[in-house]
Amino acid sequence: MRTRDWLAVLLGPVLLLIGWQLLATGLEGKALLAGPVEVLHWLTQNIGLVARALGRTLGNAALGYLAGNLIAIVLTGIGILFPKLLGVIGGLALVLFCLPLIATGPILRSLMGQGEGPQITLAALAVSYTSLVTLLTGLRAVPSAWLDLVHVYGRKRFAELWFVRARAALPYLFAGLQIAAPAAFLGAMVGEFTGAERGLGVLTIRYIRALDVAALWGISVVATVVSIMAYAAVGMMARLVLHDLPPVVLLSSPASGRCGKGRFRDAVVLVVAVLLLWWGGIRLLGLNPFLAKGPLDVAAALTWSAEASESRAALFLAFRQSLGFALPGYLIGLGVGAGLAMLLVLVPAVVPLIMPIAVALRAVPIVTTAPVFVLFLGRGATGTITLVAVMVFFPALVACIHGLRQAPGQVLDVFDVYAAGPFRKLLYARIPAMLPALFAAARMSVPTAVLAVTVVEWLTTGRGLGSLMALSASTSNYRMLWSAVFLVTLFSVLSHAAVASLERHVLRIYAPEQVRQ
Amino acid sequence: MQGITCIGLGKTYRGGIEAVSPLDLNFSSGRTTALIGPSGCGKSTLLRLIAGLEEPSVGDVRVLGQSPAEQRRRAGISVAFQDPSLLPWLTMQSNISLARKLARKPPDPARVARLIGLVGLGGFEKVRPAALSGGMRQRAAMARALASDPQVLLLDEPFGAVDELTRRQLARDLSPLWKSQGTTTLLVTHSVDEAIMLSDRIVVFSPRPARVVADLEVPYAAELGDGPEFRSLKDKVLTVLSASAAMAK
Numbered sequence A: 001m002r003t004r005d006w007l008a009v010l011l012g013p014v015l016l017l018i019g020w021q022l023l024a025t026g027l028e029g030k031a032l033l034a035g036p037v038e039v040l041h042w043l044t045q046n047i048g049l050v051a052r053a054l055g056r057t058l059g060n061a062a063l064g065y066l067a068g069n070l071i072a073i074v075l076t077g078i079g080i081l082f083p084k085l086l087g088v089i090g091g092l093a094l095v096l097f098c099l100p101l102i103a104t105g106p107i108l109r110s111l112m113g114q115g116e117g118p119q120i121t122l123a124a125l126a127v128s129y130t131s132l133v134t135l136l137t138g139l140r141a142v143p144s145a146w147l148d149l150v151h152v153y154g155r156k157r158f159a160e161l162w163f164v165r166a167r168a169a170l171p172y173l174f175a176g177l178q179i180a181a182p183a184a185f186l187g188a189m190v191g192e193f194t195g196a197e198r199g200l201g202v203l204t205i206r207y208i209r210a211l212d213v214a215a216l217w218g219i220s221v222v223a224t225v226v227s228i229m230a231y232a233a234v235g236m237m238a239r240l241v242l243h244d245l246p247p248v249v250l251l252s253s254p255a256s257g258r259c260g261k262g263r264f265r266d267a268v269v270l271v272v273a274v275l276l277l278w279w280g281g282i283r284l285l286g287l288n289p290f291l292a293k294g295p296l297d298v299a300a301a302l303t304w305s306a307e308a309s310e311s312r313a314a315l316f317l318a319f320r321q322s323l324g325f326a327l328p329g330y331l332i333g334l335g336v337g338a339g340l341a342m343l344l345v346l347v348p349a350v351v352p353l354i355m356p357i358a359v360a361l362r363a364v365p366i367v368t369t370a371p372v373f374v375l376f377l378g379r380g381a382t383g384t385i386t387l388v389a390v391m392v393f394f395p396a397l398v399a400c401i402h403g404l405r406q407a408p409g410q411v412l413d414v415f416d417v418y419a420a421g422p423f424r425k426l427l428y429a430r431i432p433a434m435l436p437a438l439f440a441a442a443r444m445s446v447p448t449a450v451l452a453v454t455v456v457e458w459l460t461t462g463r464g465l466g467s468l469m470a471l472s473a474s475t476s477n478y479r480m481l482w483s484a485v486f487l488v489t490l491f492s493v494l495s496h497a498a499v500a501s502l503e504r505h506v507l508r509i510y511a512p513e514q515v516r517q
Numbered sequence B: 001m002q003g004i005t006c007i008g009l010g011k012t013y014r015g016g017i018e019a020v021s022p023l024d025l026n027f028s029s030g031r032t033t034a035l036i037g038p039s040g041c042g043k044s045t046l047l048r049l050i051a052g053l054e055e056p057s058v059g060d061v062r063v064l065g066q067s068p069a070e071q072r073r074r075a076g077i078s079v080a081f082q083d084p085s086l087l088p089w090l091t092m093q094s095n096i097s098l099a100r101k102l103a104r105k106p107p108d109p110a111r112v113a114r115l116i117g118l119v120g121l122g123g124f125e126k127v128r129p130a131a132l133s134g135g136m137r138q139r140a141a142m143a144r145a146l147a148s149d150p151q152v153l154l155l156d157e158p159f160g161a162v163d164e165l166t167r168r169q170l171a172r173d174l175s176p177l178w179k180s181q182g183t184t185t186l187l188v189t190h191s192v193d194e195a196i197m198l199s200d201r202i203v204v205f206s207p208r209p210a211r212v213v214a215d216l217e218v219p220y221a222a223e224l225g226d227g228p229e230f231r232s233l234k235d236k237v238l239t240v241l242s243a244s245a246a247m248a249k
Ligand SMILES: Nc1ncnc2c1ncn2[C@@H]1O[C@H](COP(=O)(O)OP(=O)(O)OP(=O)(O)O)[C@@H](O)[C@H]1O
Pocket: B013, B014, B015, B017, B018, B019, B037, B038, B039, B040, B041, B042, B043, B044, B045, B046, B082, B208
């Protein structure tokens, strides 16, 4: 039984490897794809170089991981002790999460100078939001009876946190830490894309210029394996500490459960807070006004300065191009993810074959392998759209499979009593149970899609917002760079809010218990 | 008047469900009162109001002359909830000693060990709640409620999931514990036998919203659990219960 389980787990990856090798052999000489043998050869030849670069990247990722998670824990603690601040804290974290990392990199570099600072900061930015949201979910997922117990003895909020919530949230903390591990790696690597001196990302840039196919595939493989290992390592640690698996956390929105008026007030407070922090931060840190642009500078650049109409036109064009890639990719990724999940429920025999690969690949920051996609699928629309779709696909697939399994056993039993077939069960019991998961994935995938599209454009295609940002960074056009960051962030936050609002409407019908707080 | 006093105490939940219609009741201190009524009539709600876990919609509660909040702050109240709500990550023993920690009372391993023995859970000290049966969990919750030496003890169907024999034995073993301490005790139960054997007084409630339909003293002779006094009182309670149920229909 045990050996058979292992064989089932290994079968998928082995098939994958064989398929990859066959494809590589078939395409030999086209400089598109390096097969496993070629990649292994390149890696053994350059083992020292890769190890040094990887060490640097991992070091930065680890520091960012620590910092980002510490920030998340502290913010969560503040939010639990002062629940009035929760809306604003969640909102601020979301804004940070929506920053286009690829453009934030050069801005940080211009302000922090050379060195590892920007990479570490980006790694921290990439993890803090997901960690915050998972932790908050955990701290709230406490049965009210446990809190009553604390209250009976006349104890308040702090005892609640100390005796009940903190421990109850531990599995969620680990779930967050697990998601954060590959995310930190991604942050560090994206930071290296934007002008660091050492690290895997720097190697990537170098080999893109040299069009070294084997090297690019080699680095992508290393990034993939390292991410999966980091994800698995945290999972194993969690199992040691918790004696059971961390929960599958479908990142519910921290602002959910607020009524319309409360949400509006939170939004206003959030806008004011962001503007104040932006403006005040620049003042307090005494940043160079040539490099650091405040809200007024950006407003001027977009509206009343002399070049405003020109910048607007450039931004608008780039925005339209990027959206043309991001939106189809996003929809395809979600659709295929949900569709495949449903198919898997109808054909359960293939689940053990696909699930391990899907869970493993979900952990991979696909963006770090962007060059390989572009290499293989070309610089046109196909490569970019596919990359976005793949980034969105894996989290959607895993979330949807999880959701489909959530259909309560008794409900399915009722269907069995009436001898309803698998299609009816899917339609009436499982799909409604899947919707919350699908929407959670859809919401969290908005910034992912934006990240994916901007990174590909930055690295390779020469079109869209990413390319505009790259150009602005290299020509020191900081006004344009800050404007682009501002607009992209605004777009991500608004789209996120739009999906969340759609989500609330749908869930109110299909899963009312999820909306009620 | 000491003890627990409800003055025009009523509760209507959000959404308009009236669980308790304004009640005037006094439970004198040091005595045990059983509360009996049909399921869903508002007994748990009444206990929650007295413990201050729920705000009254109208009226007021005084617990030993103070508000529930003040009384809780002095760790004077303990509740054994209908749902045992043990913390799953603590062993059974730690769940019980947790009550003393929450009550800010010094640890008392001897008392905890004695309570564990009395509820018949000796040997399960290091076991986590998930590995205990429903009845065992309830007994642990009962021990937890007693662990903090409360002045007011609110028991919400503490033996609901325990078999009849064990139930009788627990009643015999545990009740001296609070009776000898002069604890003011309210016991919600669906078992008329248990109500008679454990308490000095029985209050019978109507179907929701809870109103008092009978208020009976339990003569000492009935408490022994058999004999004519016991049977006549039991008949009386059952008659009142079915009459009020019929009225509601
Ligand atoms: N938190 C709540 N919100 C709304 N209604 C509630 C709430 N808690 C209880 N109720 C309602 O109040 C009424 C009384 O509930 P309560 O739990 O007090 O009954 P009970 O007498 O303890 O019943 P049982 O014997 O079944 O435990 C019920 O109709 C219930 O639906």
